[in-house]
Amino acid sequence: MSKIPTLPFAALLLLSAANAQSMDYGSIEQLFGEPATTSATGSPQRATEVAANMTIVTRDEIARSGARDIPGILRHVAGVDVLQWANDNFDVSARGYNQAYSARTLVLIDGRQVYVDSFGFTPWSALPVELGAIRQIEVVKGPNAALFGFNAVAGVINIITNNPRYDDVTTASLRYGSQNMAEASGAMRFALGQDVFLRLSAGYRSDKSFGTSNPLPVDGVPRPKNDRTSVDADAVFRLPADIELELEASHTQANQNEVSGGYKLQTSEYGTNSVLARLLADSGWGLVRLTGYSNWFAWTRAVGAGNVAPKLMNQVTVIQAEDAFSVTPNHTIRLAAEYRHNEVGPRDGSDGWVAFDAGSASAMWNWQIFPDLSWTSALRFDSVSYDSKLAKSSTRQTSIAGAPLQIDQWSFNAGLVWNATASDTLRLIASRGVQLPNLVQVWDAAAGQAEVSDPTLRLRPSSVTNVEVLWNRHFTAINARMQVGVFHQETTDVISTGSGTVDVPGSPGMAPANVGSSQATGLEIGWNGQLFATWTWSVSYRFELINDNYVKGTGRTDLVNYEDTTPQHVAKAGLGWTSGPWEANAYMHFQSESAGLRRFGPGRLLVPIQPFTSIDARLAYRLTDQFLLAISGQDLFNAQQQQTSGPNVERQFFVTLAFDM
């Protein structure tokens, strides 16, 4: 019998790699005059050519936004919805469908998931990234699960940080402002010789909660102040044969008052840790990337009058392998495989746990049919197996195994891009994404089934199917760009509890269940441009109609509402001006009447939210080439304003002294 010699995969890469080069975003942006991305297909693309509805927020736009956090930046992006529940507490979604603990938007930092699967949400203040370390924020609207996996159903927000190898950026900032806000943040890049590049970033912020009255029930005793500490280290090594190895580790601790997925005001303490290793090779087989990372998420809530603080731990480990290559000049293919283990437990001090193991395979094909016409399609298959152990309870003397759950789902993205003229591009996009029930929902569903001795878990994932048409036009004479889009989305198998839980999950009829569907149809128009090299401007408008179709008797239908909570009309505008050392920016946000959910006993009530307009602004003066002084304000013309069903949002001011080199 012949014996085929084998080599470890990494060794093969060492042999075949010729010129490893990760994405040098800066050089690409300088060459093409526009940002580049891998978020649409997994292979490098220019932003205007991607077969997806994508917006890229650049480093300059981040600096000029005047925002002190990522949701504050995203609030100015067309088509993005931001709910501010409290100082430092936000939920972000695209095209409406926003709620407390918004589950439909997948958030990543350099491709690493920071979305937390336990309750299916993103704790924004606990993200281990400083604004000064960010190169660009990529916002993809619509399902993008075929590339990034489940939960990317409303969209993906991929935060790209400066690459220590290419981006020689060092920044620092000090902020002080209203609500006793004080912040220090910095990111420093070092080159150790020719082959080792390091970026260290860290930040600390404290402030106090809004002083506005709270209409929601309160769990525990509200904290007198919020605080956040974050540290991140990212190292890139150029290995022999020009392979690139990246190692990253991060830690954050964020303590804050927030609104829970169950619409209570609660006190939360988040602790996160992560480690990541990534190997990149520009080999004879294409762009090969091997990634492994683990995230640890510890969450303590102060609950009840006694301020009891049960802790919930969530660990996810992900191993990914992908290869993007061209078989001919007109055909680019990306193949990827992924394994993921995700586990939550113990919950609320008991000895139970819930976990899933997921195996995934995906393929992307980009076909340049004609010079002006391209087709991109991506397909992904996820196989997810849930297991759980249910702790003993008042009705159960011993721990028992929860009912298993197996989910096998396909996702796809497809897009036709036609550069009709030198100035016009038409895109036809269709996609389907899957939102898994989060781990706590599966746990609660298993607990509910256990109480009725039913071994079958009937919880299904929500799926979102989206079709849209986009028209982009570049008006060269006035240096302006326009995008007009229409979309239609259908969400099936909406899960009754959204991202939250019900009070008595083990009780009959209280388990999370699939309760129906929801349809959305919308129009998005956006313009932006530059005038005379000193002015920048942007205007956007979205009209959206949502129709929820829930079936009575299938489960609780009062816990999640998209139809009434999504405003039909949203308009945003921005104006920027630069003259010598002066910079000024102003942003307007308007949304029409909507509603918000508010907890009332075991149920939920819809409360009206009146139309509102908010204005954010920033005025900056560059003291030297390296130092800049800025004053920024959010919601300038309202001392307080109702924007959600939670506490009103307060006006904020802060002064920033920034160092940049």
Next chain:
Amino acid sequence: MGEPFFFHRYAAGTGWYGLNVLTRPIVRESRSPEAGRTTEHKETTLPGGKPHATPRRGLALLSAVLVCVVLAPPLAAADVSPADLNAAVRSLGFLSSLQNRSSIVIGVVYNGADPASKAQAARAAAELVRLAGPRSATIAAFVVAAQDLGSQHYDAIYLMGLPAETSRAVSDFVRRQGVVSVSYDPACLEMQTCVLLVQARTSMSVVLDTALAKAAGAKFSTVFTMLVKRK
């Protein structure tokens, strides 16, 4: 090598939009690193420089511009622009052989039968040496007639608009010398003389002739090849 031009250390602060400083004729003393002789020439503003306008004047013009904007035709491919040259140099940054180089030598190839082409090449060479190369490498530029291409050594050549009768000589030179050729003129793809077409007009257009690149032994990063159109 062809006629020597000058070798100029890139000056900080005249980067991407550095051409804006060339709004008035300036006299620059230039020196050949090989011949050591100095030549004097006048530089003029190249096409593509941005006009400066005050907000008040601009507002008055805006309404007229808006009327015309929908009917505005795409810019025609004309002479080489500073943006074309800048993009060409940026493209070279993705070439494996030029990684970690502190200086790059570029031959600017013109039609020897056309004096206007020679003058245009001289202006392009003058602009090229002002640009920062990949990773701040310095650029030396030399003008050379297509008809005079022989055994010169360049890291890359930049092709001005060339007639079809020169295509054989240029193509042979690229293959024989293993040099990357870049041009702003779309005709170079048909003539198979350019490895890269780099044209910065309404939008950036970069086309890679994969066959010619292979023949010249040029290897670009895979990231770059996926970003550009390939022929």
